[in-house]
Amino acid sequence: MSRKLDVINLGDPLQSRPQPVMPSACETSGCGGPEPMIPPPPTFSEVFVNGVEITPEAIAEEIQHHPAPDAETAWVEAARALAVRELLLQEARRLGLAASPEADEAGRSEADDDATVRAVLEDQVQPALPGDEECRRYYDAQRDRFRTPTLFDAAHILIEPEGKDDDAWTAAEQHARRIIAEVGDDPALFAAAARAHSGCASSQQDGSLGQIRRGELVPAVQAGLEALGDGETGSEPIRSRFGWHVLRLHRRIEGQLLPFEHMKHKIADMLEARSWSVAAARYVADLARRGTVEGVRIEGAAG
Template identity: 75%
Template sequence: MSRRLDVINLGDPAQRPAPKMMSSCETGGCGGGPEPLIPPPPTFGEVRVNGVEITPEAIAQEIQHHPAPDAETAWVEAARALAVRELLLQEARRAGISVSQAGDEAGRTEVEEDALIHGLLEEQVLPVEPGESECRRYYDANLDRFRTPTLFEAAHILIEPDGVDEDAWTLAFERARKIIGEIGDDASKFAAAARAHSGCASAQQDGSLGQIRRGELVPEIHSALEALPDCGTSREPVRSRFGWHILRLHRRNEGRTMTFDMVRERIADMLEARSWSIGAARYVADLAARNHIEGIRIEGTS
């Protein structure tokens, strides 16, 4: 089985949250983004691995790969990652690992240091291959993970108020109610009304929001959408911070639980990768305990 060797983070790989998918009402051209995290001067001493210094410049460059709630934590995580890397490089060279021992299945050549670490870990860390019964136990205990999401194929018409005062919101509400009365449950009338009246960019696609999963729209909109029958249009406008929405549910595709046979190979790969990750973390901790690390603590060592 192919495994991605993350030589910097050898514990159970943290799953970063998937980016929130938003309706076109929520996206915009505001531009910008978070300010880059600038590390302060470190409050710990020099970082060394068996006398080899991890320079502040190297830590400052590495810090971009370690998002953290504050700059000090990010600095520490970056320093720890580089210390682990240096520790593994020293051990690979001591063990006589050759670059030719590494390389991925596609035949691409890795840079020498990554190749050395790759070769060392592949030699020293052997995952436990899960059996059928272990895979089955995981499947039975985590059925919710193997269910396809319910999808809502939906559309909307956004009627935006002309101002922020309640009178403007009331006028927009009455306008939305009038449109609802004109279109009923007629799909073609809904599409035409979306093109003519909607303040959302989706108006160019007849108001279509595409296929929506639970959690991808603001709660008040999704709750109203859930209550609609297939091919149904809302009888009352629904308010959000963007304005009043006229909703239409084209169809609902209920999620289904995949069979064990469909996901058995995926579960086996996941359990084997987890076994390898735990083994790699233990190997690094043991290696750190047998070497001289200064200025940073590697998890699993005293």
Template identity: 60%
Template sequence: MTHTIIDARAPAHPRQTHPAASMPDACRSGGCGSSSPDPRLRPAPPSFGIVVVNGTEIEPEAIAQEIQHHPAPDGETAWKQAATALALRELLLQEARRLNLEPDVEQDESGRSESREDAAIRVLLARCAEPAKAGEQECRRYYESRIDRFRTPDLFEAAHILIEPEGRDEAAWADAEAEASAIVSELGDDPEDFAEAARAFSKCPTAHQGGSLGQVRRGELVPAVQDALERLAEGTTARKPVRSRFGWHILRLQRKIEGRTLPFEIVRPKIVDMLDARAWTIASARYAAELARKADIEGILIDPNSIGMI
């Protein structure tokens, strides 16, 4: 298993997609339909001094580039986090060079190769950070204290008939409700009658399969529909339609499949992996903290007790 405590360019924070990346192009520009702002007018990243680690300066440009991986409420905090991350990385690289580590470069599952610096840090931490292995009792304590995490979800085998309003005003919604209520009044609990009505009246693509939603987990449906399903008995059709933002739903619950708690023996390997990964992260942070205590660092104050949070 390969772990990373300090990445090549983002020591503890994975790259995040900016919310604007999912917006329409016109809205990314700062105003719908406006032209993109001139990048020369953007404010320069903050700089708060020179950072030196055992005589090696961390280039201000590198810190400015690193800032994007450290979202913070203000520029100074972001700069400190970025500078600290790069200072820790420099400490690890210096130690790897001192130990004359020359590791082979590895590739991830997608075929991308790590940098030689990343490889050096990986091998250094594998050699010098010694995590405690998760024992049987620790695994059982974790399992018993978080038993709900190891329960399979409840499943609802359900179907619906969707009646959409033909407009957005309340009159259109009222007409759709009246139509849905009329259909309900003609239905009993027979599944074949329900499927036939779904094929005839439902505006949902599931109409082609008799309105069947298949087996859905709690939370996969809109709250109003989920709440109504929770109150239905197995094998029955709701006597009143339910409104959601999509329209009026006539609901049927074929059956509910209760979730079950997975035995410890089944989930034990996953628990071991999780606890070992956590122990590795803690051990790596402690090792980096020890290097920081011994180092001569100028321009940034590193609290060894907070290294695991960088």
């Protein structure tokens, strides 16, 4: 099993180092702007792994990959990541392991040290492979994760107020109520009213919003759709920051539970990755226990 791993984070051994983001010209006060400044390190112990120092300069360079709420936390996380990396590189040399760098989908080749870290983890970490019974238990316990979303095939007519004051909003509401009274539940009348009165671009498609998932509309409009049955036009206009909405639900398409047989392989891959993550963290902690790590704590290494 091939896994590319830049740095093992103690909480999630599978988490890869994020790519640095170049600041835009606006963020750097012009074309290119000044060089980004690296914050000075907080005051804490020097970091050594089996006598090899993790230099402050290396930690300062690594810190950009570890966003944190404060500089102290980011510095410690960067130092821990480099200590883990050094443990793995030392162990790879002890085992006589070497690896050829691999290229990613963009054709970029990984660094030699990254390839070595990958090699030692692939050689030494063997995850437990989940069986059908374990996959079935996960599926049964997490059924909501394996349902297709409920969809709302809906349309609306947006009546925008012609001003910001209360009178403008009241006039827009009255207009919306007249439309509701005129169109009722007739889809043809609704479509004609949308084309004639709606301030939304959807007016060109008879007010159609397409098939909407929960969370894609503002809460008030979503709640209005939830209250409707198939083929119904809302009896009350719904207010949002955009104006007053006359809502119509063409039909509700309930989500369906995906069969276990279709999801079994994805569940197995996920459980295997989780098992690998736990095994990798234990392996690193064992290396730290057998060695000497100073200045930073490796989780699970004590005791």
